[in-house]
Amino acid sequence: MQAGTRVVLGVSGGIAAYKAIEVCRRLVDGGAHVQPVLTRGATRFVGETTFSALASEPVRMSLWSEDEPIPHTRLGQGADVVLVAPATARLIADYAAGRSGDLLTATLIATRAPVILCPAMHTEMWEHPAVQENLATLRRRGVHIVPPESGRLAGGDVGHGRLADPATIVAAVESVLTPGDLSGLTVLVTAGGTREAIDPVRFIGNRSSGKQGHAIAEAAAARGATVSLVTASTLDVSGLTEVVRVVSAAEMHDAVMARADAADVIVMAAAVADFRPVQVMPHKMKKASGPPEIRLEPTVDILAALGRSRRPGQVLVGFAAETDDVAGNARAKLAAKGVDLLVANDVSVPAVGFEHDTNAVVIYGADGSVTPVELTTKLTAAHRVLDSALHVYRRGADR
Ligand code: CTP
Numbered sequence: 001m002q003a004g005t006r007v008v009l010g011v012s013g014g015i016a017a018y019k020a021i022e023v024c025r026r027l028v029d030g031g032a033h034v035q036p037v038l039t040r041g042a043t044r045f046v047g048e049t050t051f052s053a054l055a056s057e058p059v060r061m062s063l064w065s066e067d068e069p070i071p072h073t074r075l076g077q078g079a080d081v082v083l084v085a086p087a088t089a090r091l092i093a094d095y096a097a098g099r100s101g102d103l104l105t106a107t108l109i110a111t112r113a114p115v116i117l118c119p120a121m122h123t124e125m126w127e128h129p130a131v132q133e134n135l136a137t138l139r140r141r142g143v144h145i146v147p148p149e150s151g152r153l154a155g156g157d158v159g160h161g162r163l164a165d166p167a168t169i170v171a172a173v174e175s176v177l178t179p180g181d182l183s184g185l186t187v188l189v190t191a192g193g194t195r196e197a198i199d200p201v202r203f204i205g206n207r208s209s210g211k212q213g214h215a216i217a218e219a220a221a222a223r224g225a226t227v228s229l230v231t232a233s234t235l236d237v238s239g240l241t242e243v244v245r246v247v248s249a250a251e252m253h254d255a256v257m258a259r260a261d262a263a264d265v266i267v268m269a270a271a272v273a274d275f276r277p278v279q280v281m282p283h284k285m286k287k288a289s290g291p292p293e294i295r296l297e298p299t300v301d302i303l304a305a306l307g308r309s310r311r312p313g314q315v316l317v318g319f320a321a322e323t324d325d326v327a328g329n330a331r332a333k334l335a336a337k338g339v340d341l342l343v344a345n346d347v348s349v350p351a352v353g354f355e356h357d358t359n360a361v362v363i364y365g366a367d368g369s370v371t372p373v374e375l376t377t378k379l380t381a382a383h384r385v386l387d388s389a390l391h392v393y394r395r396g397a398d399r
Pocket of ligand 1: 317
């Protein structure tokens with residue numbers, strides 16, 4: 001950790017507050033400037049004096065300080081990171097709702113620094129939908145969550161909900177503060193299968209879930225990129241700069257083209273429909289009218305359009321879902337669409353491609369490179385795709 005990194009250490013009222021003392025000590029030992037902010041509840045478990053003795057600044061607790069009119073804005077604006085350990089169910093709920101009734105929650109609302117929450121509570125509370133939904137809301141807003149572990153809880157119970165280990169918490173702080181290898185880059189990702197309307201209730205679609213594209217977007221954000229995701233999937237996604245939900249190939253085309261110029265790397269992981277009905281029926285088609293004949297017309301090939309219009313230095317990555325002659329089809333698409341990298345997967349193989357959480361791909365490069373990625377999680381596959389894209393980007397920048 002860089003010496004002098006300003007950490008606001010929030011401690012809310014749970015038994016795990018005693019472990020925040022160890023977190024505080026480790027942060028200070030690591031060179032951080034630690035300002036503890038305790039809630040009233042926290043002081044029922046740990047003493048102010050303990051933190052004041054260990055930290056770089058005396059404990060702060062009140063919004064209404066004698067010596068300072070607006071402590072929460074000073075703390076929020078001055079922090080490099082705000083860490084809350086432990087974060088109780090109540091603190092999480094207040095933060096998700098935007099309530100700012102005490103110094104800690106007011107500081108959380110007043111900061112633009114990264115925020116890390118380390119929840120700790122009994123298993124029943126941790127698993128309650130209210131808590132999980134609040135955490136999902138916060139994740140969507142870019143808050144980092146260090147999940148609790150399993151083990152002994154207060155009162156002798158054993159279960160999930162124990163505060164993460166202090167070493168894990170400090171490692172999370174370091175990782176959030178370390179600029180990723182994609183920081184400074186803008187990455188545009190597409191995901192999911194588009195739907196082409198036939199009538200108000202029917203559409204032509206495909207089996208793409210959007211999981212691989214979302215994993216690429218989240219991995220790029222975790223590595224510091226500014227990420228726009230244009231997605232036809234309804235899956236949740238978090239930590240991104242922008243998420244644009246679309247349905248059809250035409251909507252995806254417009255959303256991508258509006259953002260393409262600003263992007264350093266574009267990853268077209270979406271399964272875009274190649275054809276759409278010429279006419280969308282205004283009313284539901286009735287069975288009694290007999291089997292319909294639906295005339296189709298081509299959609300715009302977004303990737304090929306990007307390949308023709310991209311600016312120098314921009315890296316373009318296409319995907320290909322194949323069921324046969326994967327290598328031959330991938331190389332043909334690589335050339336035809338004018339991309340730098342073509343990520344091919346054989347969706348006929350078990351556990352590969354559509355709807356699975358795992359994938360196996362081969363990344364073909366315009367320079368003739370072939371990088372196989374053996375069966376792994378979609379997140380790991382996402383990182384390998386980004387590794388290849390970054391390699392191409394850096395090579396271009398060196399020229
Ligand atoms: N793609 C696109 N716009 C389309 C169709 C596809 O941008 N209208 C992109 C996909 O996002 C993917 C790549 O092109 O990155 C390859 O898609 P794929 O459907 O495999 O290729 P097609 O060119 O449609 O070829 P075919 O369907 O014949 O395999």
